[in-house]
Amino acid sequence: MFCNPFSKNASPAKRRYTQGVALTMAGYLFAVLGTSIYVHNHHPIGVMLYLLSAIPSFCILCMLIVVVVYLRDEKDEYVRMLTVRSLLAGTFIVLALGTFTDFLRSYGQLPGLPPFTEWIAFWFSFAIAQAAQRRSNSND
């Protein structure tokens, strides 16, 4: 995750990770588009609505599975450690954001975060942490 995944130096695990992310994201886009159009046109309720909501959720969760598989398969222990650090940074930011906004909500000052804010915050923090570590490593 810390060097060009398309370069010849990229590990097999990194190439599989890149392919997995691309496939998952493509699946997510199709799932969101498909379910959104269906919900907009047919206004399903009950179990059907639950099932339709589960489809794009499953795609997002697959992204986490791709990361877990990458961590399992990556042989480079240093790169693996940097990835884990980035995941921890993302988790920390999401928990901090969630805790703060939950207090605001419980005190009646905030109606709640917009949908998917936690996920966006998580992956954004993950990307920032990766970039910061890459920059720190290249300064030597």
Added chain:
Amino acid sequence: MTNKLKVLRAERNWSQQHLADQLEVSRQSVNAIETGKYDPSLPLAFRIARLFALPIESIFSDS
């Protein structure tokens, strides 16, 4: 922990990438170990020692 990896690599006129390829790790890993940002695991330290045909303690020290 300190190490002599950079010195040993320079003595052999190897690039970081060449050393990384021999150890089957990324160049970033070699750089991080050389600069003291990362202490390798015992298996990787053994691989490094075997590659340079030296005892681990002559490459790594806890001073």
